[in-house]
Amino acid sequence: xxxxxxxxxxxxxxxxxxxxxxxxxxxxxxxxxxxxxxxxxxxxxxxxxxxxxxxxxxxxxxxxxxxxxxxxxxxxxxxxxxxxxxxxxxxxxxxxxxxxxxxxxxxxxxxxxxxxxxxxxxxxxxxxxxxxxxxxxxxxxxxxxxxxxxxxxxxxxxxxxxxxxxxxxxxxxxxxxxxxxxxxxxxxxxxxxxxxxxxxxxxxxxxxxxxxxxxxxxxxxxxxxxxxxxxxxxxxxxxxxxxxxxxxxxxxxxxxxxxxxxxxxxxxxxxxxxxxxxxxxxxxxxxxxxxxxxxxxxxxxxxxxxxxxxxxxxxxxxxxxxxxxxxxxxxxxxxxxxxxxxxxxxxxxxxxxxxxxxxxxxxxxxxxxxxxxxxxxxxxxxxxxxxxxxxxxxxxxxxxxxxxxxxxxxxxxxxxxxxxxxxxxxxxxxxxxxxxxxxxxxxxxxxxxxxxxxxx
Amino acid sequence: xxxxxxxxxxxxxxxxxxxxxxxxxxxxxxxxxxxxxxxxxxxxxxxxxxxxxxxxxxxxxxxxxxxxxxxxxxxxxxxxxxxxxxxxxxxxxxxxxxxxxxxxxxxxxxxxxxxxxxxxxxxxxxxxxxxxxxxxxxxxxxxxxxxxxxxxxxxxxxxxxxxxxxxxxxxxxxxxxxxxxxxxxxxxxxxxxxxxxxxxxxxxxxxxxxxxxxxxxxxxxxxxxxxxxxxxx
Numbered sequence: 001x002x003x004x005x006x007x008x009x010x011x012x013x014x015x016x017x018x019x020x021x022x023x024x025x026x027x028x029x030x031x032x033x034x035x036x037x038x039x040x041x042x043x044x045x046x047x048x049x050x051x052x053x054x055x056x057x058x059x060x061x062x063x064x065x066x067x068x069x070x071x072x073x074x075x076x077x078x079x080x081x082x083x084x085x086x087x088x089x090x091x092x093x094x095x096x097x098x099x100x101x102x103x104x105x106x107x108x109x110x111x112x113x114x115x116x117x118x119x120x121x122x123x124x125x126x127x128x129x130x131x132x133x134x135x136x137x138x139x140x141x142x143x144x145x146x147x148x149x150x151x152x153x154x155x156x157x158x159x160x161x162x163x164x165x166x167x168x169x170x171x172x173x174x175x176x177x178x179x180x181x182x183x184x185x186x187x188x189x190x191x192x193x194x195x196x197x198x199x200x201x202x203x204x205x206x207x208x209x210x211x212x213x214x215x216x217x218x219x220x221x222x223x224x225x226x227x228x229x230x231x232x233x234x235x236x237x238x239x240x241x242x243x244x245x246x247x248x249x250x251x252x253x254x255x256x257x258x259x260x261x262x263x264x265x266x267x268x269x270x271x272x273x274x275x276x277x278x279x280x281x282x283x284x285x286x287x288x289x290x291x292x293x294x295x296x297x298x299x300x301x302x303x304x305x306x307x308x309x310x311x312x313x314x315x316x317x318x319x320x321x322x323x324x325x326x327x328x329x330x331x332x333x334x335x336x337x338x339x340x341x342x343x344x345x346x347x348x349x350x351x352x353x354x355x356x357x358x359x360x361x362x363x364x365x366x367x368x369x370x371x372x373x374x375x376x377x378x379x380x381x382x383x384x385x386x387x388x389x390x391x392x393x394x395x396x397x398x399x400x401x402x403x404x405x406x407x408x409x410x411x412x413x414x415x416x417x418x419x420x421x422x423x424x425x426x427x428x429x430x431x432x433x434x435x436x437x438x439x440x441x442x443x444x445x446x447x448x449x450x451x452x453x454x455x456x
Numbered sequence: 457x458x459x460x461x462x463x464x465x466x467x468x469x470x471x472x473x474x475x476x477x478x479x480x481x482x483x484x485x486x487x488x489x490x491x492x493x494x495x496x497x498x499x500x501x502x503x504x505x506x507x508x509x510x511x512x513x514x515x516x517x518x519x520x521x522x523x524x525x526x527x528x529x530x531x532x533x534x535x536x537x538x539x540x541x542x543x544x545x546x547x548x549x550x551x552x553x554x555x556x557x558x559x560x561x562x563x564x565x566x567x568x569x570x571x572x573x574x575x576x577x578x579x580x581x582x583x584x585x586x587x588x589x590x591x592x593x594x595x596x597x598x599x600x601x602x603x604x605x606x607x608x609x610x611x612x613x614x615x616x617x618x619x620x621x622x623x624x625x626x627x628x629x630x631x632x633x634x635x636x637x638x639x640x641x642x643x644x645x646x647x648x649x650x651x652x653x654x655x656x657x658x659x660x661x662x663x664x665x666x667x668x669x670x671x672x673x674x675x676x677x678x679x680x681x682x683x684x685x686x687x688x689x
Contacts, residue, residue, distance in 0.1 A: 234547075241544035242473055244566035249479045252569045253486070272568070279566050286546065297548060304646055307636035310681050314632035317678070319571075329680040337648050345548065 007183075007207040011176055018172055022165050033157060037150040045074055047120040047138070050131055054078055055122045058129050062089050077117075077132040081106075088127060097132070112140030183208050190215050198294075199223040226293040237286040244282070248275045280356070284418045287349070291425040298346070298429050302339035305347070305381060306331045309370050312348050316355065324365025327355070335372040340379055340452055342430050350426040353419040354383040354446050362387030366443070379452050384445040390438040398436060423448075462580045466491035468510035470501040470527065471542070472520050480514075480542075483569040484576075498522040498530075505531050512580060517543035517550065528557050538583045540576065542567070581627055591626050592688045593674040595667040598622060605664050612664045617642055621657055622665075625675070625685035634682040658683065 054071065057064035058080055068091045071078055077092035085101040096115045098105070106128075109119055114130070118138040122129045139148050187208060190200035199219040204212035254260060254268035290296035313329055321327065340347075351370070358368050366387035373380045390398065398420070423446075427434045432450035467489060471477050477494045484492055493508045495501040498521045505513060513531065517524040528539050541554045544565045554562045560579040563572065589600040596607035603619045605612040614622065624641045625633055635654060639647040647654070658677070662669040676684050 237546075238544050241546075241565040242476055246475060246479055248566050249483060249569050253483065275566070276568070283546065290547075299548060299552075304636070307634065307646065310634040310636055314634050314678070314681050317681075318631040331680070 004208075004211060010207060011180065015172070015176070018169075022168060026161050026165065029161060030157070033153070034150060037147050037153075047131065047133065050074075050076060051120050051122040051129065054131060055124055055129050058124065060088050060126050063091060071131070075134045079130050079132070081128045081130065083127060093132065187211055187215060190219070194218055194222065197222065197226075199226070227295065230289045230293045230295050233289040234286050237282045240278075240282050244275055244278060248272060248279070251275060281418060284353070284422050288418060288422045288425060291422070291429065298343045300341050300343055302341050303344045303347070304336075305338065305340050305342075305372055305379060306336050308344055308348055309351065309372060309381075312351055312355075313370060316352075322365070325359060325362075325368065327368045327370065330369060330371040332371075332373040335374040335379065338374050338379055338452060340450060342450070343426075346426045346429065350423045350448070351381070351383065353423050357417075357419055358383065358385040358387060358444065361444075374452065377451060377453060379450050381448045381450070382445060384443065386443040389440050389442050389444050390436075391440045395436060395438050460488070462577060462584065463488040463490065465489070465511035465580055465584065466493065466508060467576075468493045468495065468501070468504050468508065468513045468537075470495045470497075470504075470513065470519065470524070471516040472496050472518070473516075480572070483572065487573055496520075498527045501527050502530055505535050505537060509535075510537055511584065512538050512540065512576065514540045514542050514576070517541055517545050517554070525553060525557060528559065532558070538579055540579055542572075578627070591629070593665055594686070594688050595674075596665050598626070598665070600626070607665070614664070617657060618661050618664070621661060622685070625683060626687070629685055629687045632678045632682055632684045636682075638682060 050071070054063065054067050057067045058078070060080070060082065063078065063080075068078075072092050075092075077090065077094065077097075079090040079093050079097060080088045081101060082088050085103065085106065087097075087099050087101075090097070094115070094117070101109075109130075110121060112118060114132060116135050117132040118135075118140050119133070120131045122131075136148060139151060183204070183206070186202045186204065190202050193200035194215065199222050201216055201219055202212045251268045251272035255265050255272055257265065257268075260268075287296065309329055309331070313327055316327060355368060355370075358366060362385060366385040369382075369384045371380075371382045371384065373382075424434060427448055427450075430450050432448055435447045435449070436444070437447070438444040467484060469477055469480055469492065471480075471494075474496065477496070481492050481494065491510075493504050493510060495504045496519075498519050501513075501515065501519075504510070513528075515524040515527055519527065524541055524543065528541075531537065531539070538560045539558075540561045540563060541559050542563045542565065543550070543554075546564045551562050551564075560583070561575050563575055591598050591600070596605055598605050598614075600619070600623060603614045603616075605614060620641055621638060624638060635647040635651075638654065639645055639650050642654075642657075643650060658675065659669075662672050662675055665674055666672045674686050676686060678684060
């Protein structure tokens with residue numbers, strides 16, 4: 001599972017890379033947003049600098065014109081107090097700033113605000129310089145100061161960045177998940193197919209191609225094994241044919257040999273009948289295994305099922321049907337003209353198997369009716385007999401129990417015959433359904449329902 | 457139809473299994489065939505066709521020095537002898553390739569002797585016409601070469617359609633022939649819509665061949681399936 005590890009690593013690494021990239025972008029965004037504010041707080045217009053600059057040019061006599069202009073341009077006012085607390089001069093001070101300050105006054109505004117103006121103080125040799133900044137421009141804390149704007153922006157900034165990060169991470173997660181699922185889906189589908197014992201093939205590039213290769217290899221093994229099994233069955237059934245021809249041939253000759261003892265002839269007839277049963281079994285076995293492993297080509301062509309039923313029935317009567325049995329055919333007028341796209345040999349085989357079932361399950365004889373009916377969408381072929389029928393349990397078993405080719409159960413008595421499974425497969429190959437209706441003592445009815453029309 | 461003339465035909469059997477050759481030979485000779493030649497390989501088969509000039513070749517598909525399909529192709533380069541494949545290969549592909557080569561029938565082993573004989577006769581009858589094809593029915597005789605029914609000193613002519621109808625049934629004497637096969641022979645079509653025409657033909661034929669047309673004994677209706685012709689041996 002080296003390739004799966006690689007695949008997952010690749011996704012984890014790219015995810016980690018993305019997180020790092022986001023952190024970096026967050027840092028940049030943070031720096032970029034706060035740079036302006038920070039430079040403003042600490043640049044040459046900052047209270048620190050302004051105080052320094054103003055103090056340098058201020059004395060009891062006044063302040064230099066240049067500095068005064070600069071203060072005014074930045075909406076900063078200034079006052080100068082002498083040692084007694086009297087205002088010696090001012091520049092741009094609002095009216096509410098008093099002329100005289102007591103020690104208490106000084107102590108109060110020294111904390112930060114004078115008439116709600118954030119103020120900054122500098123002691124000089126002969127007095128005190130006070131710079132007043134516009135209201136709401138600074139928030140003063142006992143220990144430090146930040147601009148109100150930066151304080152207000154900060155929470156929004158954090159929430160905004162987190163939200164953007166979250167959305168980006170979610171999108172990346174969603175995209176990755178979809179991509180992984182998209183890549184893994186054919187693999188999972190084919191593994192599920194392999195699980196049913198059927199071959200599956202996928203073609204894939206990229207990191208998962210290793211897994212795809214393994215799935216294809218497993219599929220090849222299944223195909224080879226299925227083929228080997230089907231070839232084995234077909235080989236055995238092929239090899240049985242010639243010796244069985246001899247048994248059937250000589251048995252029939254003895255059965256018809258007029259000079260032979262009647263007892264011997266009867267026994268030869270039994271051998272003949274049983275060898276015909278072996279022939280049916282061998283043919284069914286071979287066809288079932290070929291259909292099961294999808295090695296039987298289906299040769300579909302438009303066929304009149306009415307004609308097919310007539311020809312099957314005529315052939316059955318021509319080869320001889322015992323007097324205990326009767327077979328009749330009922331074709332609805334509408335079904336007479338319908339052409340069904342099917343493999344005529346296979347359908348004929350399915351009908352034959354069902355009729356033979358009725359015959360072999362009713363050794364005392366029965367009346368068999370082959371019926372054909374249709375609607376615009378379906379064609380219904382039914383085989384009905386008035387024989388001994390099936391008990392409810394037997395019917396349930398027939399519908400539920402697996403056939404021995406599909407069963408791993410050792411109990412042979414839980415499995416039913418090859419003939420019916422072949423009918424099932426043939427019906428499946430024509431997208432049809434099969435339904436068995438029966439009641440004990442009231443005969444048995446098998447309905448095959450095939451879709452007709454476009455695409456069938 | 458009397459097939460005694462067919463029993464004079466020379467048959468060639470090619471199969472690598474001597475036991476099977478022996479059995480098929482005895483089945484055929486028991487039924488009256490007198491000219492039977494056998495071969496066990498492609499090589500022997502070709503020289504047998506060249507030297508013996510059989511009227512029908514029955515070939516196995518799997519032979520020690522090649523397959524029956526190529527044997528047939530080689531035979532076709534110098535002979536038009538009818539061919540039946542008799543093989544253990546039952547796959548649809550093999551059957552289609554055999555019939556695709558123009559074989560007259562493809563019989564899958566194992567087979568019952570009666571089936572084999574029936575199918576050999578069917579091919580022979582299709583390929584070789586009797587010099588004087590007459591069949592005897594209860595109360596009359598049909599002469600196919602002249603398209604006439606001879607009934608109680610009367611000679612009744614048959615129409616072309618009636619001739620085809622009776623010939624199709626006569627080829628399968630005693631066996632049910634479906635309406636599908638009959639319509640195919642008469643009109644080259646499926647039976648739908650031809651019911652009335654078919655019934656009309658049957659009625660007229662019965663008037664010509666039956667002693668009592670309302671109680672037919674020769675041309676029998678098999679309900680829902682078709683018709684069959686009972687002959688008198």
